[in-house]
Amino acid sequence: MxxxxxxxxxxxxxxxxxxxxxxxxxxxxxxxxxxxxxxxxxxxxxxxxxxxxxxxxxxxxxxxxxxxxxxxxxxxxxxxxxxxxxxxxxxxxxxxxxxxxxxxxxxxxxxxxxxxxxxxxxxxxxxxxxxxxxxAPEPKQSKWITVKNQKSQLPISEDSILYAEKEEKRLTRIHLVNGDRIEASTNLTDILAQSTPYLYSPFKGFLVNMRYVASYVKESGFPTSRRFLIHLKHTSAKIPLSRNLQKEFAQLLQELHR
The missing domain is CATH 3.40.50.2300 (Response regulator)
Incomplete structure (x- = not known):
């Protein structure tokens, strides 16, 4: 030997x-x-x-x-x-x-x-x-996104973001996995520019974290609706998905969860 x-x-x-x-x-x-x-x-x-x-x-x-x-x-x-x-x-x-x-x-x-x-x-x-x-896989490093919260810069781990929505012209509401919410004056475009492909805009005024997508279905109750609704883990909220983005969304979801 x-x-x-x-x-x-x-x-x-x-x-x-x-x-x-x-x-x-x-x-x-x-x-x-x-x-x-x-x-x-x-x-x-x-x-x-x-x-x-x-x-x-x-x-x-x-x-x-x-x-x-x-x-x-x-x-x-x-x-x-x-x-x-x-x-x-x-x-x-x-x-x-x-x-x-x-x-x-x-x-x-x-x-x-x-x-x-x-x-x-x-x-x-x-x-x-x-x-x-x-x-053994290398420890995953968190991606940090910085938003303006009142007069300070607030770093948020991308993993902790569940979804974000535009509330009004200068206000973005960020919903976290733990149930907390953060009000920020940083717009969705600036947040998206700092993120990985896991943050995705399925509809105007919304971002979702693809890590937490449970499923999506066609919107019911409105025969003429061309939207789908995204079901997320950790919340009962439903996020709209444009019909025009449905195929792209499905492909991205498949790629990220391989």
Missing amino acids: NHPFTVAIVEDNYWAGKLLQSYCEQCGLEVISIVSDGQAFLRQYDEFRPDILLVDIGLQGDLDGISMVHSLREAGHRLKVIMVSGTTNIDHVLTAFHDLGSLYFLSKPVLFPKFQTAIQKAISEIEMERSSIAQ
């Missing part, structure tokens, strides 16, 4: 540490640290930050392997831990697995096939986690 992964060994027996180092090198891993003292390893952790930690339970100094890994977990470090020990104390084994999230518990003397299996499991988990991070 040849993997770009790093390993730290915390082992108070010199020859056991050298054996683990040899096994790591046979697996194509880079050993970046071998120490015998738990406190010493914690002090140098930020310098090395290994992918995998091989740690004995009994160590030199005041800190044993279980306490050392507890300290790492409490500090938020999620490196893969493989416990290595000659202990026969079942409580130590159970603690290692349940409290520390250990991948494996290797009993001394450590044989290479079992060591290799433990490393392969650690590598598989690391690769899966890295793949998940790489495939």
